[in-house]
Amino acid sequence: MSDATEDIPEVDYVEGSGIPIRGNDIDTDQIIPARFMKVVTFDGLGEFAFFDLRFDDEDNEKDHPFNEEQFQDSNVMVVNNNFGCGSSREHAPQALMRWGIDAIIGEGFAEIFAGNCLALGIPTVTADHETINALQQWVDDNPDGEIEVDVRAETVTYGDNEINVSVDCAQREALVEGNWDTTALMKANKNAIEETASQLPYLDQTRSDIEADD
Amino acid sequence: MSKGTLYDKVWDQHKVTTLPNGQDQLFVGLHLIHEVTSPQAFGMLKERGLEVARPDLTHATVDHIVPTANQDRPYSDDAAETMMAELEENVRDAGIQFSDPTTGDQGIVHVIGPEQGITQPGKTIVCGDSHTSTHGAFGALAFGIGTSQIRDVLATQTIAMEKQKVRKIEVTGELDEGVEAKDIILEIIRRLGTEGGVGYVYEYAGETIENLDMEGRMSICNMSIEGGARAGYVNPDETTYEWLEQTDYFQENPEKFEELKPYWESIRSDEDAEYDDVVEIDASELDPVVTWGTTPGQGIGIDDPIPEPEDLADDKVDTARRAQKHMRVEPGDTMEGYDIDVAFLGSCTNARLPDLRRAARIVKGRQVDDDVRAFVVPGSQRVQRAAEEEGLKDIFEEAGFEWRNAGCSMCLGMNEDQLEGDEACASSSNRNFVGRQGSKDGRTVLMNPRMVAAAAITGEVSDVRDLKEVTLA
Ligand code: SF4
Numbered sequence: 001m002s003d004a005t006e007d008i009p010e011v012d013y014v015e016g017s018g019i020p021i022r023g024n025d026i027d028t029d030q031i032i033p034a035r036f037m038k039v040v041t042f043d044g045l046g047e048f049a050f051f052d053l054r055f056d057d058e059d060n061e062k063d064h065p066f067n068e069e070q071f072q073d074s075n076v077m078v079v080n081n082n083f084g085c086g087s088s089r090e091h092a093p094q095a096l097m098r099w100g101i102d103a104i105i106g107e108g109f110a111e112i113f114a115g116n117c118l119a120l121g122i123p124t125v126t127a128d129h130e131t132i133n134a135l136q137q138w139v140d141d142n143p144d145g146e147i148e149v150d151v152r153a154e155t156v157t158y159g160d161n162e163i164n165v166s167v168d169c170a171q172r173e174a175l176v177e178g179n180w181d182t183t184a185l186m187k188a189n190k191n192a193i194e195e196t197a198s199q200l201p202y203l204d205q206t207r208s209d210i211e212a213d214d
Numbered sequence: 215m216s217k218g219t220l221y222d223k224v225w226d227q228h229k230v231t232t233l234p235n236g237q238d239q240l241f242v243g244l245h246l247i248h249e250v251t252s253p254q255a256f257g258m259l260k261e262r263g264l265e266v267a268r269p270d271l272t273h274a275t276v277d278h279i280v281p282t283a284n285q286d287r288p289y290s291d292d293a294a295e296t297m298m299a300e301l302e303e304n305v306r307d308a309g310i311q312f313s314d315p316t317t318g319d320q321g322i323v324h325v326i327g328p329e330q331g332i333t334q335p336g337k338t339i340v341c342g343d344s345h346t347s348t349h350g351a352f353g354a355l356a357f358g359i360g361t362s363q364i365r366d367v368l369a370t371q372t373i374a375m376e377k378q379k380v381r382k383i384e385v386t387g388e389l390d391e392g393v394e395a396k397d398i399i400l401e402i403i404r405r406l407g408t409e410g411g412v413g414y415v416y417e418y419a420g421e422t423i424e425n426l427d428m429e430g431r432m433s434i435c436n437m438s439i440e441g442g443a444r445a446g447y448v449n450p451d452e453t454t455y456e457w458l459e460q461t462d463y464f465q466e467n468p469e470k471f472e473e474l475k476p477y478w479e480s481i482r483s484d485e486d487a488e489y490d491d492v493v494e495i496d497a498s499e500l501d502p503v504v505t506w507g508t509t510p511g512q513g514i515g516i517d518d519p520i521p522e523p524e525d526l527a528d529d530k531v532d533t534a535r536r537a538q539k540h541m542r543v544e545p546g547d548t549m550e551g552y553d554i555d556v557a558f559l560g561s562c563t564n565a566r567l568p569d570l571r572r573a574a575r576i577v578k579g580r581q582v583d584d585d586v587r588a589f590v591v592p593g594s595q596r597v598q599r600a601a602e603e604e605g606l607k608d609i610f611e612e613a614g615f616e617w618r619n620a621g622c623s624m625c626l627g628m629n630e631d632q633l634e635g636d637e638a639c640a641s642s643s644n645r646n647f648v649g650r651q652g653s654k655d656g657r658t659v660l661m662n663p664r665m666v667a668a669a670a671i672t673g674e675v676s677d678v679r680d681l682k683e684v685t686l687a
Contacts, residue, residue, distance in 0.1 A: 030649065116362065116363075
């Protein structure tokens with residue numbers, strides 16, 4: 001059995017150029033419409049990120065940062081509030097990651113979305129409305145400008161600016177220590193898991209339920 | 215920090231340890247899986263040479279892609295067939311119980327768990343679906359997870375999570391005729407915002423909640439996630455126990471019922487429990503709620519004017535403007551009279567037997583408007599059978615509704631049931647996001663099931679209280 005923690009990189013730092021995605025409450029149906037989820041792997045989802053916002057019925061390109069030439073190599077997305085609300089589909093951060101996004105800076109994120117990002121090693125860091133607006137504006141003016149997201153120090157640097165951002169404690173810890181992939185970490189606690197299970201009053205019953213049906 | 219709440223107690227009971235990153239590792243009492251979010255997780259498991267740790271605590275169904283008209287195999291949609299075949303193989307290899315359509319127990323994952331009695335108070339329940347919060351209606355701690363977390367649960371039967379705050383939402387007052395659980399939760403989301411629950415678990419309490427049947431409580435807990443809360447729950451009580459006693463599990467194991475009852479009683483929030491926040495809602499003031507926009511928080515009473523975006527909080531202005539443009543509504547108007555092309559009675563929010571019964575009372579003896587295509591998609595095969603036996607199917611069909619097989623259907627438009635072009639839909643589901651029902655120009659108006667029935671009959675958003683109910687024989 002391979003030890004999954006071995007190949008998990010630490011993500012304490014992401015750098016690259018930005019791409020602004022404006023608007024509050026951008027939900028997962030907009031990030032990846034459900035019809036593209038009829039797949040059994042996440043491969044190839046990148047091209048469908050924001051699909052309905054990027055293409056009209058005849059598949060002609062619409063105005064959207066993901067279509068714009070100057071953002072094609074961008075990897076740091078700058079968003080507004082409640083980004084990623086809606087469904088639990090990991091297809092959403094998977095699509096963004098496969099398009100090329102490595103980090104997201106925003107006013108706020110829906111919880112399941114942020115958790116899904118963490119499971120992929122994508123930091124979701126937050127700052128207030130004015131700070132985000134200013135950064136989005138700067139990205140528009142400097143599409144090739146370098147943004148540095150320092151997860152450990154909780155700062156974002158761009159141009160001559162350094163701003164403080166917040167990173168959820170557990171997320172920060174997991175990313176900088178490289179233990180954001182929890183499977184092996186948790187599996188190692190086998191005895192404690194069994195101990196907890198043995199204290200649960202309802203557990204036997206579920207087992208006998210299954211056995212009764214066999 | 216909260217103290218003495220159901221959330222605290224169930225959390226502590228299931229906590230394995232604290233992980234180095236500060237998250238707690240929790241044991242999972244029931245893992246529900248379905249065809250859309252599980253195949254990748256099984257794939258990741260195989261890649262690592264891991265096996266399913268507790269197939270006995272895992273239960274599968276098929277709901278998101280399953281066709282609701284013709285269910286003959288292979289499904290006419292190749293992609294759907296592939297996903298179904300993949301799930302069949304995965305559950306067979308791992309020895310996981312599967313409520314597939316041939317069992318007569320298939321249905322939307324959040325409908326079948328409670329039906330079969332595997333959803334129980336004081337369990338931790340997870341599923342790769344955000345509406346897993348539904349199971350909180352039974353006093354379970356239930357939340358949606360992503361695919362990487364599904365992998366974790368398959369491999370270890372545990373999950374890494376941070377403990378959250380608890381907000382008690384105390385609902386009092388008698389509901390007006392025509393107003394139901396769906397309207398309460400739409401009002402809660404309107405008031406607290408779609409992101410208001412981020413970082414919180416919602417405890418729904420108060421006499422109005424206590425007076426609801428289990429189905430009503432499920433409708434409320436179901437939409438916790440629409441308010442940003444990952445989980446919502448109601449403390450278990452006699453209503454909960456009456457439901458449980460009727461389920462397969464406790465019918466087959468009656469001794470377990472008495473055995474577990476003390477545990478269920480013990481996890482109820484203490485009288486003097488401490489909450490991080492308390493919100494009070496007077497439900498007696500409510501009219502049936504409908505949405506005017508493209509987030510579930512954009513709701514209003516049926517007689518209320520659609521708000522001016524500028525009158526809303528700063529961070530809501532832009533979203534409201536975009537929503538009004540998409541929906542083609544004007545501030546100052548009410549939603550009453552808004553033209554409807556499709557009526558969808560279904561989803562894990564509102565496709566249980568009492569939902570269909572209430573809607574049937576409105577529909578009986580009336581005809582669906584000529585310009586409306588209307589359909590009923592029961593939440594499970596059991597709901598479907600029960601409804602057929604008591605004649606609800608006939609009532610709907612005589613009125614011009616299509617009667618379908620169980621599944622998610624037009625709630626998310628992953629099968630053939632989709633809006634076309636810019637059709638407007640009166641929907642009993644939970645999300646009115648742009649594109650949610652299968653067409654990016656489609657327009658969704660969320661409402662309670664009786665309101666959907668009324669809209670189907672009149673062809674426009676209507677106040678169900680204006681249509682006299684017909685009593686079913
Ligand atoms: S009915 Fe809708 S909300 Fe419920 S599980 Fe299915 S797709 Fe999700």
